[in-house]
Amino acid sequence: MSDTPSGSGPKPKAISSLAKRPSEVTRQGTQKLKFVPTLPTRRNKDVEPVPDTIPASNERGRGRGRGRGRGEEIGRGRGASRPPVEMVASGPFALGPAMAGNSNSRRFAQSATSIPTPSRGDTSYLGAGLSQTAAPKIKREEHKSQKGEQDEEAYSDPDESVEIIDMENVRQMDWMAPDSIRKARVKGLKKDPDATAPEVNAVGTVDVDEDDADEKDLETMFDDFGKIHYDPDGDSQHLYFFQFPSTFPTFSAKQSDHTQANVHRTPASKKVTFAQDVKPEIEPQPSSSRDPSVTVKEELDGLIGHLEVYRSGARKIRLANGIVFDVSPASQPSFLEQAVHLDMNKNKLAILGEIFRHYLISPDVDTLLNAMDALDSTSQTVLVGEENLIRMDVT
Amino acid sequence: MNEDEIINRIPIRLSNRLSLQIHQFPLLSRPLQAPPSAEASGKRITARIKPQSHVLEIHVPADTRLEVYNSERSHEFGKGRLDDDREKNQERKGKGREEEEPRLAEIRLRSEEIPQRNVQMLGIVHDNELHLHPINATHQFRPTLTYLDILSRKSKRRGGDDSDSDSDDGPPPDPDEPAPAIVPKKKEKKAAAAEAKEVQVSARRTDDKAGNLSQLSNARKEMLAIIRAEQDESWQNLEYCGMKTEEAGHSLDQFFSYNKEVLYCSADVTTFLG
Numbered sequence: 258m259s260d261t262p263s264g265s266g267p268k269p270k271a272i273s274s275l276a277k278r279p280s281e282v283t284r285q286g287t288q289k290l291k292f293v294p295t296l297p298t299r300r301n302k303d304v305e306p307v308p309d310t311i312p313a314s315n316e317r318g319r320g321r322g323r324g325r326g327r328g329e330e331i332g333r334g335r336g337a338s339r340p341p342v343e344m345v346a347s348g349p350f351a352l353g354p355a356m357a358g359n360s361n362s363r364r365f366a367q368s369a370t371s372i373p374t375p376s377r378g379d380t381s382y383l384g385a386g387l388s389q390t391a392a393p394k395i396k397r398e399e400h401k402s403q404k405g406e407q408d409e410e411a412y413s414d415p416d417e418s419v420e421i422i423d424m425e426n427v428r429q430m431d432w433m434a435p436d437s438i439r440k441a442r443v444k445g446l447k448k449d450p451d452a453t454a455p456e457v458n459a460v461g462t463v464d465v466d467e468d469d470a471d472e473k474d475l476e477t478m479f480d481d482f483g484k485i486h487y488d489p490d491g492d493s494q495h496l497y498f499f500q501f502p503s504t505f506p507t508f509s510a511k512q513s514d515h516t517q518a519n520v521h522r523t524p525a526s527k528k529v530t531f532a533q534d535v536k537p538e539i540e541p542q543p544s545s546s547r548d549p550s551v552t553v554k555e556e557l558d559g560l561i562g563h564l565e566v567y568r569s570g571a572r573k574i575r576l577a578n579g580i581v582f583d584v585s586p587a588s589q590p591s592f593l594e595q596a597v598h599l600d601m602n603k604n605k606l607a608i609l610g611e612i613f614r615h616y617l618i619s620p621d622v623d624t625l626l627n628a629m630d631a632l633d634s635t636s637q638t639v640l641v642g643e644e645n646l647i648r649m650d651v652t
Numbered sequence: 653m654n655e656d657e658i659i660n661r662i663p664i665r666l667s668n669r670l671s672l673q674i675h676q677f678p679l680l681s682r683p684l685q686a687p688p689s690a691e692a693s694g695k696r697i698t699a700r701i702k703p704q705s706h707v708l709e710i711h712v713p714a715d716t717r718l719e720v721y722n723s724e725r726s727h728e729f730g731k732g733r734l735d736d737d738r739e740k741n742q743e744r745k746g747k748g749r750e751e752e753e754p755r756l757a758e759i760r761l762r763s764e765e766i767p768q769r770n771v772q773m774l775g776i777v778h779d780n781e782l783h784l785h786p787i788n789a790t791h792q793f794r795p796t797l798t799y800l801d802i803l804s805r806k807s808k809r810r811g812g813d814d815s816d817s818d819s820d821d822g823p824p825p826d827p828d829e830p831a832p833a834i835v836p837k838k839k840e841k842k843a844a845a846a847e848a849k850e851v852q853v854s855a856r857r858t859d860d861k862a863g864n865l866s867q868l869s870n871a872r873k874e875m876l877a878i879i880r881a882e883q884d885e886s887w888q889n890l891e892y893c894g895m896k897t898e899e900a901g902h903s904l905d906q907f908f909s910y911n912k913e914v915l916y917c918s919a920d921v922t923t924f925l926g
Contacts, residue, residue, distance in 0.1 A: 431719070431720070432687055432688060432689075432715065433687070433715050433720045436681065494776060494777075494778070495776070495777070496774055496775070496776055497774070497775040497776070497777075498674070498772065498773075498774060498775075499772070499773040499774070499775050499784065500770050500771075500772055500773075501770055501771040501772070501773060502770055502771070503769065503770045503771060505771035506917050507917070508666060508915040508916065508917055509915065509916055556668065556669065557666055557667060557668045557915060558665075558666070558667045558668075558669070558909045558910060558911035559665060559666065559667075559909065559911045559912070559913045559914055559915040560663055560664070560665050560666075560909075560911075560912065560913065560914040560915065561664055561665065561666045561784075561914070561915050561917065562663075562664045563661045563662065563663055563664060564661070564662040564663075564664055564782050565658050565660075565661050566658065566659055566660035566661070566662070567656045567657065567658055567659065568656060568657050568658075568659050569656050571656065574664065576664075576917060577914075577916070577917035578917050580917070590676070591681060592676065592677055592678045592679065592680055592681055593676070593677040593680045593681065593682065593683065593684060594674060594675065594676050594677070595674070595675045595677075595684065596672060596673075596674060596675075596774050596787075597672070597673045597674070597675050598670045598671065598672055598673075598900075598903040598906075598907075599671050599673055599701075599890075600670075600671065600903070601671075601703060603891075604888065604889065604890050604891055605890065605891045605893060605899060606699050606701075606708075606890045606891065606892050606893065607893040607897075607899050607900040607902070607903040608892075608893065608894055608895045608900055609672075609774075609895070609900060609903060609904050609907065610895055610904075611683065611895075612674070612774075
């Protein structure tokens with residue numbers, strides 16, 4: 258590691274960028290004339306001039322020449338024109354006039370700085386050992402990445418050791434390849450898949466999801482539960498994550514009076530039967546992580562209600578005792594989530610799968626209000642003469 | 653709402669047989685798999701747990717192909733990791749194989765438990781029925797880079813007057829309670845020569861603020877106690893069964909509810925009114 262060759266011996270702890278370099282100022286305080294060489298004394302061929310200025314500015318900021326000993330010379334010469342002779346072509350004109358007019362040349366040019374240029378003397382071609390297999394994706398991204406298969410750009414034939422890579426497809430190159438940033442789609446693109454995305458949005462903007470996430474969410478939610486009716490064989494085995502409100506109703510398998518299970522239909526068309534074993538009522542949602550000795554988990558297994566799919570696309574969960582929930586899509590995480598079964602008895606950690614979609618469950622407001630009214634009206638004793646009056650809530 | 657007709661009704665079933673957890677990987681947007689090159693050489697994902705502290709670790713073999721892996725640094729880091737393991741007494745008693753030069757061939761993801769606020773359930777549609785299962789715990793996994801601490805400690809000792817930013821004395825001491833930052837450092841110093849310098853620095857500081865040691869707040873003490881308890885607990889190895897394995901299939905079978913009977917609900921809609 259080379260330290261910055263400053264005039265003094267031990268390096269001061271002060272931030273060097275703020276301190277004036279001793280070599281720039283003479284004893285009288287005037288600026289020394291700096292000799293700027295027209296030719297650099299040493300230059301590595303495999304470093305582009307474009308990222309060249311970046312380490313120089315970093316270096317100025319940190320005052321250290323670690324790993325880039327020559328950077329300081331070039332840092333001083335930053336104001337001067339680029340050293341002429343060994344310059345490596347990069348940028349929009351990298352491959353000559355043929356590429357200049359192509360609208361995708363700019364996209365390619367970004368990758369030009371990262372791909373070895375023909376002038377590199379080294380024979381180990383950077384892309385030689387790549388596996389050429391696609392990097393794996395989390396399943397739920399399949400939907401979104403289906404678009405954009407539209408155009409395969411036709412590039413000019415590659416030169417000797419240059420491989421033309423479309424930045425959108427960089428993921429296909431290797432198992433470890435990074436994800437490319439998705440282009441923001443224009444609304445018109447959905448209807449016209451052949452149109453190329455406008456240049457303006459080509460780089461960097463990731464507001465893809467925000468615009469049409471809401472529209473998509475209803476559709477996709479519909480797909481999740483609506484399709485099942487028509488596709489009984491396709492047990493997709495997707496894992497859905499439901500977030501219920503914290504007062505989740507407690508369920509228990511309660512004993513009836515030893516008779517046969519009683520089936521009677523309520524107006525909400527639910528079946529209410531009683532199971533035959535006796536078990537104490539216990540919360541079925543233990544957060545048993547903190548104190549395993551205290552919570553006794555009751556084994557629950559049975560039917561609790563129905564998920565109703567409406568034509569409008571709404572979904573409701575209807576449980577016993579008139580409990581109705583609204584199902585709405587929650588914000589989807591962009592990272593990996595797995596459902597896992599931890600069996601401490603067998604010391605086993607089994608992965609059940611990746612979570613496909615998140616849903617948020619909230620109580621249905623209409624039902625709640627109706628129930629509240631009903632509760633209020635039944636709990637009052639109406640005195641004579643008060644039938645038409647509304648009771649004030651003084652609680 | 654009144655004209656809205658129901659076009660499909662799916663029964664919902666509940667079961668809670670399994671101890672279900674959600675593992676989140678915030679820094680990962682790909683499936684958790686061993687890279688094909690590692691699988692070919694027989695490496696698999698492994699896991700271990702500290703049951704009392706509720707900490708899990710998942711070790712994922714890294715892709716060691718030359719194009720994406722730097723061998724020289726891996727030796728450096730591997731040595732650091734080995735030292736780190738020894739310090740924390742979590743060194744894997746070797747399976748008979750003594751590697752001359754340890755390499756950093758796996759990524760360790762360490763978990764933190766996230767407190768659950770609402771009731772969370774996992775649902776799978778199976779046979780035209782939605783099976784729900786409550787989730788016990790949620791863990792977030794992030795890679796541990798503790799081997800870097802050891803390496804920076806060594807380089808700090810070695811280059812005492814090197815003003816690299818890495819070798820800063822750490823974050824500026826908390827004006828109220830500087831002592832706790834010093835105490836663990838003192839415990840872990842093992843090197844011979846340079847230690848003298850370090851100890852002097854530490855000793856000086858504790859001398860200056862000796863009075864404040866007793867002012868360690870209770871919360872601070874509790875935190876330290878938890879951290880020490882966690883460090884003292886030893887790891888238990890777990891058998892990691894990936895998604896496609898038979899073991900995972902067994903677990904999945906247990907997930908579903910098989911009882912056709914209806915469970916009795918003791919609550920009412922009005923419980924949601926608070």
